[in-house]
Amino acid sequence: MRVIAILASYNEERFIGGCLEHLFGQGVEAYLIDNCSTDRTVEIAEHYLGRGLIGIETFPREDGLYYWEAILRRKEELAATLEADWFMHMDPDEIRLPPRSDRTLAQAFAQVEAQGYNAVNFVEFVFVPTQEAPDHDHPRFQQTMKWYYAFQRSFPEWRPHRRNAWKRQPEKVDLAGRSGHRVRFPGLRMSPEFFKMRHYLFLSAPHALHKYANKKFDATSGSQMRAQLTGLPLEGIELPSQKELHYYTSDDQLDLSNPRTQHVFASWIG
Secondary structure (H helix, E strand, C coil), X not given: CCEEEEEEXXXXXXXXXXXXXXXXXXXXXXXXXXXXXXXXXXXXXXXCECCCEEEEEECCCECCEECHHHHHHHHHHHHHHCCCCEXXXXXXXXXXXXXXXXXXXXXXXXXXXXXXXXXXXXXXXXXXXXCCCCCCCCCCHHHHCCEEEEECCCCCCCCCCCECXXXXXXXXXXXXXHCXXXXXXXXXXXXXXXXXXXXXXXXXXXXXXXXXXXXCECCCCCCHHHHHCCCCCHHHCCCCCHHHCEECCCHHHCCCCCCECCCHHHXXXX
């Protein structure tokens, strides 16, 4: 069972090393599309070439904009040409997890395939800094940033929001049509057992400003909310209180209750 995660990055030096090491520990290889990062993202990633990272390519920027749809189309091409049994679309600030910690992601995908399914959905748990603990901009952020919320756009009914791992298909899949959130292809059979992901949106208010407010998105590529954050001042970033969030104890005990239907940054542009 060969699983390849296809990642895209732009200035993700805080996340790329830990993300890759986690994937390799889960039996998953990776391919990186870098969108002309100006920080150490590529330099860090290069250390993993031949050690689980099978390739790095540069995706050009135009007019300083982040063209998400074009990057997703490139991911569709890679999933049609790279040799693997399963593919996973993800970003460097995500930690993808099997349903239970007694198996790896690769083992869980093999089990899903043996059961006759060819796609997997991930339940999203979003970790954020808080008013009480606002700064986790350091290499140990996974150990210190313990507060999170479950995210589901269509609550109270749990619907696939991150159906972006799939068994290799004979024809190119459609990943860009739903902004990378829900892959589509003929004969799709999604596993009823959801996998999990820990998502680290930002590590401090200044990091949020750097990651979103100073990043210019192509507004036609499915990142309209993030595009509205461009130019946001630091004082416009309001962190949630720990009283509003769950406290992390283990991956097996991630709490689905009281999910949010909008991310914390939605209130910043309200």
